[in-house]
Amino acid sequence: MSAPFLIWLFIFRYLPLGGWVMAFQDYRPARGFFDSEWAGLKHFRFLFSDQRFMEVMRNTLAMSIINLVLGFVTAITLAVLLNELRNVKFKRIVQTISYMPHFLSWVVVAGLVSSALAMEDGIVNILLMNIGLIDEPIMFLGVGEYFWGIIGASDVWKSVGWNSIIYLAAITMIDQEQYEAAEIDGASRLQRIRYITLPGIRSVVIILMIMNIGYILESGFEAQYLLRNPMNMDYAENLDIFVLRYGISMANFSLATAAGMFKTVVSFIFLFSANSIAKKLGEARLF
Numbered sequence: 001m002s003a004p005f006l007i008w009l010f011i012f013r014y015l016p017l018g019g020w021v022m023a024f025q026d027y028r029p030a031r032g033f034f035d036s037e038w039a040g041l042k043h044f045r046f047l048f049s050d051q052r053f054m055e056v057m058r059n060t061l062a063m064s065i066i067n068l069v070l071g072f073v074t075a076i077t078l079a080v081l082l083n084e085l086r087n088v089k090f091k092r093i094v095q096t097i098s099y100m101p102h103f104l105s106w107v108v109v110a111g112l113v114s115s116a117l118a119m120e121d122g123i124v125n126i127l128l129m130n131i132g133l134i135d136e137p138i139m140f141l142g143v144g145e146y147f148w149g150i151i152g153a154s155d156v157w158k159s160v161g162w163n164s165i166i167y168l169a170a171i172t173m174i175d176q177e178q179y180e181a182a183e184i185d186g187a188s189r190l191q192r193i194r195y196i197t198l199p200g201i202r203s204v205v206i207i208l209m210i211m212n213i214g215y216i217l218e219s220g221f222e223a224q225y226l227l228r229n230p231m232n233m234d235y236a237e238n239l240d241i242f243v244l245r246y247g248i249s250m251a252n253f254s255l256a257t258a259a260g261m262f263k264t265v266v267s268f269i270f271l272f273s274a275n276s277i278a279k280k281l282g283e284a285r286l287f
Helices: 003-024 042-049 051-084 088-103 106-116 123-130 144-172 176-184 189-200 202-213 222-227 239-249 253-280
Strands: none
Touching (some): 042 253, 051 088, 051 189
């Protein structure tokens, strides 16, 4: 039964790694791998000396860290709050509403975000003006400094419900007798959350943290690509868009491959480092 999956994994994940040879060539599609001139580390040297690439790395890391922190905090918080609800019907309604955005395409979400942040009739500007926080509408998507926060908030709204599922599952595995004993001993609800719920899901949190650290350079693509514009481009372009721009728009396949290869190597380093740190601290780990 695992054979189809292994075949798919080999064809679409490992076989394309042969294309990494383009990173060390001045690759031309008409010439192919064997006739293209070798360039050594030329494209890697260009990446690390290019000011634009440094800005792209800054944007990628900033958005990844924001998404990582907000994603973990909001998902764990929602899972704990849902677990504390005693009204089953209300709990199911909240779960359904929080899960629904996950199934929306980023094309739809980007349209909703753009409409909500519009200057003329955007709900965010209308709300902020009505409560007196601002005197005039703000062009949120036209100010680069706001872009990272917009991406983080959009990602949380879209994925917090879905991300909380695994924490809810982990919470259900905690021995209920611990809660009963704590309640008999006079522990408050907050104390039960602090001393039973959160420690009970710590191993799951650490495993997911290690896995997500391995994707630290995967800050997303669709949201940034759809919400970017000339006014916020300096903050919106991440590594994936950089690869697309050089690889497709400029037909510089070698430079795009070098950037993609750099991302993969760094991701492996982060993954193994995080796993080693967890192992030394005696925490749960991947391997």
